[in-house]
Amino acid sequence: MAIMTYAAAARLAVAEAMRADSNVWCIGEDLGRGGVFQQYQGLREEFGAQRVSDAPISEAAIMSAAFGAAMVGTRPIVEMRFADFALCATDELVNQIAKARFMFGGQSRAPMVIRKPMGMWRSSAAQHSQSLESWYTHIPGLVVVCPATPQDNYSMMKAAIQCDDPIVYLEHKDIWANEGEVDPDYHYEFGRAEIRRGGGDVTLVSWSNTANLAADAGRDLSSQGIEAEVIDLRSLWPWDKSTVINSVKKTGRLIVAHESVQVSGFGAEIAATVAEHALQALKAPITRIGAPRSLIAYAPNLENQLRVTGQMMVDAAIRLCR
Amino acid sequence: MTISNYDIDRGLSLLSMMQRIRAFEEQARLAAVRDKLVHGAIHLSIGQEAVAAGVMMHLTRKDYMLSTHRGHGHTLAKGANPDTMMQELLGRSGGCCSGKGGSMHIADFSVGMLGANGVVAANITIAAGAAHGIKLSGDNHIVVCFFGDGAANRGPFLEGLNWAGVFGLPILFVCEDNRYSATTLTAEMTAGDGPAARAQSLGLSTTTVDGNDADAVADTAGRLITQVRDTRQPAFLHASTYRLDGHTYFDPASYRPDGEAQHSARTNDPITRLRETLITAGLPAHQLDALKDAGNDEMTHALAVATDAAWPADASVFDDVQDIGSPRQDAY
Numbered sequence: 001m002a003i004m005t006y007a008a009a010a011r012l013a014v015a016e017a018m019r020a021d022s023n024v025w026c027i028g029e030d031l032g033r034g035g036v037f038q039q040y041q042g043l044r045e046e047f048g049a050q051r052v053s054d055a056p057i058s059e060a061a062i063m064s065a066a067f068g069a070a071m072v073g074t075r076p077i078v079e080m081r082f083a084d085f086a087l088c089a090t091d092e093l094v095n096q097i098a099k100a101r102f103m104f105g106g107q108s109r110a111p112m113v114i115r116k117p118m119g120m121w122r123s124s125a126a127q128h129s130q131s132l133e134s135w136y137t138h139i140p141g142l143v144v145v146c147p148a149t150p151q152d153n154y155s156m157m158k159a160a161i162q163c164d165d166p167i168v169y170l171e172h173k174d175i176w177a178n179e180g181e182v183d184p185d186y187h188y189e190f191g192r193a194e195i196r197r198g199g200g201d202v203t204l205v206s207w208s209n210t211a212n213l214a215a216d217a218g219r220d221l222s223s224q225g226i227e228a229e230v231i232d233l234r235s236l237w238p239w240d241k242s243t244v245i246n247s248v249k250k251t252g253r254l255i256v257a258h259e260s261v262q263v264s265g266f267g268a269e270i271a272a273t274v275a276e277h278a279l280q281a282l283k284a285p286i287t288r289i290g291a292p293r294s295l296i297a298y299a300p301n302l303e304n305q306l307r308v309t310g311q312m313m314v315d316a317a318i319r320l321c322r
Numbered sequence: 323m324t325i326s327n328y329d330i331d332r333g334l335s336l337l338s339m340m341q342r343i344r345a346f347e348e349q350a351r352l353a354a355v356r357d358k359l360v361h362g363a364i365h366l367s368i369g370q371e372a373v374a375a376g377v378m379m380h381l382t383r384k385d386y387m388l389s390t391h392r393g394h395g396h397t398l399a400k401g402a403n404p405d406t407m408m409q410e411l412l413g414r415s416g417g418c419c420s421g422k423g424g425s426m427h428i429a430d431f432s433v434g435m436l437g438a439n440g441v442v443a444a445n446i447t448i449a450a451g452a453a454h455g456i457k458l459s460g461d462n463h464i465v466v467c468f469f470g471d472g473a474a475n476r477g478p479f480l481e482g483l484n485w486a487g488v489f490g491l492p493i494l495f496v497c498e499d500n501r502y503s504a505t506t507l508t509a510e511m512t513a514g515d516g517p518a519a520r521a522q523s524l525g526l527s528t529t530t531v532d533g534n535d536a537d538a539v540a541d542t543a544g545r546l547i548t549q550v551r552d553t554r555q556p557a558f559l560h561a562s563t564y565r566l567d568g569h570t571y572f573d574p575a576s577y578r579p580d581g582e583a584q585h586s587a588r589t590n591d592p593i594t595r596l597r598e599t600l601i602t603a604g605l606p607a608h609q610l611d612a613l614k615d616a617g618n619d620e621m622t623h624a625l626a627v628a629t630d631a632a633w634p635a636d637a638s639v640f641d642d643v644q645d646i647g648s649p650r651q652d653a654y
């Protein structure tokens with residue numbers, strides 16, 4: 001066990017995978033200097049410029065050249081710098097990478113980890129702050145994961161690099177410096193949620209940094225006599241339906257919280273699934289907490305208008321349990 | 323070329339491949355129009371066969387090739403089996419993509435054909451990536467990437483050629499310039515001097531060839547492919563050609579000036595041109611006819627096989643989507 005940051009945990013997983021398999025390599029802008037968030041710090045020195053490769057500001061080519069290289073046997077880790085810029089490579093991800101194996105009748109694979117740092121961070125405004133995870137869950141062929149802790153950013157990165165599917169790997173920009181214990185032997189299984197906190201009164205489902213806020217909210221609620229079961233989904237496709245449904249069957253109450261826009265957010269999928277499979281268990285209406293459908297602004301007070309907070313979860317839980 | 327030093331064997335092998343491609347596509351058109359067995363769009367390369375034949379004769383199966391929506395000729399010339407190709411066009415289980423891709427996604431990885439593409443220009447950056455993979459692995463193969471004149475107006479043209487230049491990748495880009503982007507004259511939608519000038523401005527070694535002269539394509543492509551193999555650097559071949567058919571098999575191509583296609587068919591059909599060369603070189607017409615007949619027989623057989631082939635199992639629509647979170651595992 002070691003204490004390390006969220007950024008360092010992923011970096012360690014990448015370094016270990018690169019040592020173990022010479023086919024693993026990284027490609028993206030400014031990686032040679034450690035990446036814009038230092039998540040590649042030191043890797044160039046150890047693995048050289050070919051395997052920790054700088055790229056032109058050509059997001060479509062970064063995505064798609066990595067895909068071409070994956071089709072001929074390498075295992076690329078693709079850095080998109082900001083999730084927002086990955087939109088410049090949408091055709092490459094959605095029409096090519098996600099579909100190639102199927103369209104070609106199983107002749108090809110795209111073992112790729114596509115890193116997309118997402119979320120609100122330091123007044124980055126509308127084009128550098130988005131959380132678009134639900135978009136990717138709509139695309140057959142893609143695996144979509146959102147690690148929230150250093151442990152998960154280590155274990156999930158390791159699992160992602162070993163996986164033969166293309167993985168949309170969404171790290172949250174606001175938690176690179178978060179510290180936590182990392183057990184290198186912990187094995188992450190795709191589609192398995194983590195119960196961050198057990199409780200019998202209300203189920204609180206979240207992911208990415210919002211799951212950290214949910215864990216704090218769970219502690220708060222406990223001091224007020226409400227025991228929330230806090231579930232960090234960790235992966236959105238596949239997602240851990242049985243853990244969520246079993247929890248709702250126990251608590252009878254569900255809150256789903258995410259930083260992204262509430263409309264058509266992944267919370268809607270969870271709410272609908274629970275309504276289909278556990279309606280009878282519900283003692284109160286399902287509550288969704290997501291951002292209003294407006295644009296992320298620069299001024300801190302405006303940015304805060306759209307921020308999903310732990311307090312919102314506390315308030316919602318009290319409302320549901322009262 | 324003088325007739326005295328003409329390479330007859332190579333000429334015959336080019337003609338044979340071109341006749342096979344022509345026959346395959348004529349059978350595919352029959353399957354579509356007469357038999358109503360082709361379910362989606364197919365884009366025929368009738369009139370453009372010399373480019374496919376002249377380039378691919380210099381590749382081995384270990385070299386990679388990526389193609390476009392107009393990819394039957396490239397795929398056959400790369401060595402794919404016409405029976406499995408025709409089954410793919412008809413959506414059958416024995417198709418090279420198990421009936422899941424059809425004409426626009428035809429691929430045969432066993433011969434290094436890494437896929438046609440339904441998105442114009444998308445294959446350019448993927449092909450650059452395949453060459454990047456070759457470089458990382460230290461292999462000595464090369465990549466050839468085909469695209470049309472219309473593709474030069476999409477971003478991947480810039481990003482992919484720049485990528486190949488920046489990373490020094492073993493790839494030959496081949497622009498098959500048939501002057502049309504679907505129903506629009508490409509020149510009317512293209513600023514500057516076109517694809518070759520753009521490639522040159524990105525520092526690529528760029529060559530232009532009459533794409534309907536099979537021997538010229540074979541000579542030029544042979545030289546460029548040797549250059550790419552030796553230098554491990556990208557090169558660009560601009561081949562001017564003409565599609566004799568419509569954009570799709572159901573396009574009457576009425577946007578073309580009257581007589582344009584007929585004139586090209588009369589004076590510039592690459593098969594007729596190569597036949598004439600071979601006859602001038604002293605080959606008897608019946609020997610050349612025999613190549614044509616052999617192509618027709620082979621492809622008539624391919625269509626017969628495909629017509630009788632089984633449909634894919636319904637449940638196979640859930641196969642080969644993904645391992646993690648496969649639609650087969652999804653419990654709800």
Ligand SMILES: Cc1ncc(C[n+]2csc(CCOP(=O)(O)OP(=O)(O)O)c2C)c(N)n1
Pocket residue numbers: 391392440441442469470471472473474500502503504508569
């Ligand atoms: C990105 C994209 N835009 C539009 C189309 C529709 N489309 C298919 S083929 C084609 C024309 C392409 O022209 P060119 O690249 O010259 O190839 P050609 O058809 O002449 O072989 C168009 C517009 C497409 N498939 N992909």
Ligand SMILES: [Mg+2]
Pocket residue numbers: 470471472498499500501502503504508
């Ligand atoms: Mg064209």
